[in-house]
Amino acid sequence: MKKLTINEIAEKAGVSKTTVSFYLNGKTNKMSEETMERIRKIIEETGYEPNAAARAIKTRPGASAGTIGVILGDLSQPLASRALKGIEEEARESGYQVVVGSSGMLFSREQEYIENMSRLGVSGFIIQATYRFGVLGMELEKKKKNLVYLDVSPYDSNGKCVKSGNYNSVYEAITQCAKKGYEQFIMISDGSQDDSGGVGNSQGFKDALRTAGLPFKTYYMNQDATTEEIYDYLKRQIRPEMKTLIYVSDASALANVYLAIKEFPDYQSLMPRTIGLIGFDVTGWTKTTTPAISSIVIPAYQEGRFAARKLLEMINGSGDSKEVILKNVIRWRESTM
Incomplete structure (x- = not known):
């Protein structure tokens, strides 16, 4: 009868060879009872006898598991x-x-x-x-x-x-902004979330405004869009008599949108009543700007x-x-x- 290797035992048990080695060395504190029983049965049924090399896999002091x-x-x-x-x-x-x-x-x-x-x-x-x-x-x-x-x-x-619960947090944030009195809503995206299959960032925005019965616009900017290009778009959309909330759905794009808003000559007087801004932050930089930016913090x-x-x-x-x-x-x- 062919002598089995630790790799074959691992394959039969549906686990990694590292897990089998841990079992052989009695390091089972993080293993489920089901896994231990499965390995035990395979070893018993096959008559497997581990050699010293099999026992030693990944168990040397300081070695990687x-x-x-x-x-x-x-x-x-x-x-x-x-x-x-x-x-x-x-x-x-x-x-x-x-x-x-x-x-x-x-x-x-x-x-x-x-x-x-x-x-x-x-x-x-x-x-x-x-x-x-x-x-x-x-x-x-x-x-x-x-x-x-x-x-x-x-x-x-x-x-x-x-x-992270992006859909729920976006829905909550946009709902609150609607209650605060914003009348026009613009979502700015660089499309990166679409590439990854994520819809929560954009869908939460859309659903919140549909529930509130408010219209919205979406601006898909190129990932290499310049500050001037974003500013030109916003300049065409912002009207002094209408409170506009800008929501940036991609964490990587928020800084560029903020810089574009700063191109308005009187941007500090326009924010937050004429122009509101909110988006995603990972590193905490949004609390250091003037004015500080409302943000949805992702626990990355x-x-x-x-x-x-x-x-x-x-x-x-x-x-x-x-x-x-x-x-x-x-x-x-x-x-x-």
């Missing part, structure tokens, strides 16, 4: 960089290393990173996915690959997603930590199928009434 692959849209963006910091710290505390890729929100790059990271033998993936990733994601799940979506999921992810660092924790629980066979939605915080400041 394993590696996880992280694929984010744009590492230069604050949301991605803050989330990555959370992922790395959570992984490091559990003895895991992180391999990182930036997809540019291109499906072709996502495919390349998945293939390359799989060849490296990563134990699982955290991905900020494009809407096209769904088919590939389902293929990975069929292969028993551990996968957690960050921020958005391109299909029914069966709870394997960690995100916590998102990263929760995503890594969920993935590591799945790797160890103890994860659940409950989606994690973190609550945003609305900070009302001088840019709104």
